[in-house]
Amino acid sequence: MTERPSAAPTADSAELLPPARFAYDQHTWKEIAHLLANLPMALLGFLYVMTVLFTGAGLTVTVIGFPLLAAGLVGARQLGKLERARARALLGVRVEEPSPLPLRGSGGVIPQLWMMLRDPVGWRTILYDFIRLPWGILTFTITLTSLFVLWPVLPFIARGLANADRAMVRGLLSPSDELERRIAELESDRGVVVDTAAADLRRIERDLHDGAQARLVNLAMGLGLAKEKLLEDPDSAAAMVDEAHGEVKLALQELRDLARGIHPAVLTDRGLDAALSSVASRCTVPVKVTADLDARPAAAIEGIAYFTVSELLQNISKHSGAKSATVDVWQTEHRLLIQVWDDGRGGARLDGGTGMRGLADRLGAVDGLFVIDSPPGGPTTVTAELPWRGRV
Template identity: 40%
Template sequence: MRALWAGETWRSLMHLVTGSLIGALGGILIGVLLVPAFAAFLTVVVPVLVLGAILLVSSVLTVVQRSRHSAYLGVRWPDTSFTKPAAFELRAVLDFLRNPRTWRQFAYHVISGVYGPLAGFFAVAAWTFGPAMLFSPLFGATTTGLSPRHWILFALGVIVTFGAPWITRLFSWVDELMARQLLGTNRVEELQTRVTDLAASRDSTVDAADAERRRIERDLHDGAQQRLTSLAMNLGIARATLTDLPEDASRALAQAHEESKQVLTDLRDLVRGLHPAVLEDRGLDAALSAVAARSPVPVRVKVDMDRRAPRDVEGVAYFVVSEALTNAARHSDAQHAAVEVQLDGERLRLKVTDDGRGGADPEAGTGLKGLADRVRSVDGTFHLTSPLGGPTTIEAELPCAS
């Protein structure tokens, strides 16, 4: 009984009524456009403009039909579940034509041109003829007299009237099922969309982390580093001028001066590790040369780049080389190391080699796992070769758009 006045029932009825009108209109438009297309085909002339008009009408109908399903049935559609040419270019149009979603949507509108009017007719008929048959005994009593036929019509009217909500919902459910399959996305397309969203999210996270490192580097350089420099200078002046202090006080002052200079050196190394200014100003070649100059292991650097790489790629390359040389100095007892960097088309190739004792393990906590994660953050590849006895070779390839 409640189904007779339930909101879902009447939303389904409105869905079918509007669907019959839109489906009939779409079917007529597509049919009218198909006539000259077939006529041109018989004359061996491909009607490109007619085909484009048909697909354009299909795209517009897709938007309308999806809005109808969302309004009356609450269907949620992903943003990429209908297609349209991105621009009036031959390549974009060809991609549009090759897209399976284009033809699935077109198939729905062709089916809807028949199913929509039929479903709307049967739903409206159930709601009109059912209640009308309930008045059959009353009509018979006032005209020709009651007969079994009037009571049979009355019984059918009761059945049809109480079945009208379920007839309506059934037709609406079938239409929704077809729309989800033809106007929506399949599993593969959903996964592709998910991958695209995750890649965009990852890129924004990498950019945010890089911006935060820059902010910290700037704050440390302009704040704490300047104060420590001033403190070290004042302690140096005091140490040079206060020569008549007791031995203990003089020793404490000298120790404070040396500690302040060491802290300042450590802070400069920290700032350089967060975001080296030379990398921003002069590029990867100069930054890697500076890393090699600071390394306690003699390093041969060869950089072959005819242009600057993207900023995030340069940052990853810098930290890979820097960490690899640090590991060579601290853990491998290497005597020599070599760094080779080559920009080949859209790939930036890195190779860091040392003649240490080898046996490097990414799970041993030497930062190699972090390097691999950094490289993967920009869709690069990371490969480590480190047999016992050496040598150790780290190779990475980073995508670099030209």
């Protein structure tokens, strides 16, 4: 059985076919608009580059030369931002904005100036604007001519020229991939670490001043009075010494608690399992601790894990209304996983005012993760993930 051959198109059927036409859709018109705008934008960029290079570089023999050149590179960043916005609107090129210059905490005017002078984003924008003038003249001339002479094939010409523009934007105006973003993240993380360390120092100072230091001052005063009464009123002196003995015990306990808050001895001596069991025993809610660790992570990671669990258990004691809680710690590949669960009322959030945001920032500073699942009514599950970074 042979297939029936299709009938050849007749004159009548040909009239039913859509007429041949080229795609002058909105994307094509946007590409044409971008190519026609290339010339004025290229002129603006080229004039700016020439001004920056000749003025800044020419005056480098003077005091103001390098600051002018640095300011010119900062301005070039703004031109790059404008070009990325134009490419995004007319060419559909989604290029992320480069990270801002990490000037915070750079240690004075000279280091900041040097950082601005070696800014790769600014220099790549300078290169982009420098090479755009001949390209802008070429694309403007071809596109304008094609509008009147090569109208049928203009969409193909516009697409080819626009693709070259897309490649330039992606190649010269995009961030330096993961490296540049990582530098910005590390700069931000450094600020978090510094702020956290400063807050910890203020807490230690406050605890010393309001706790052990105040008790030791009272102890010295009490012993001084007991010394004066030792001969004339031995019974009162003995009572004062007995009271001072009690103050010494309380001061020692406060110092132990403070030392435990800095770095508990049990964590150093026996590891994370024993340290978490110790902190769980002081929680007002019954806590079951399970630790599946064949080795010990780096000391810094152990410390962060310990204080994370410690603060979470304090939150459970103070805010959750829970009747039970669990702490699970285990290792998977090169990560340390922590999960703290309680059957309390829930509703915990990163912006809830219970220190969750601080914990998330502290973990983020070491490439960690912090996730809260706490619907209203509970239960609450907090999952923390840290890099393992085993001991060497």
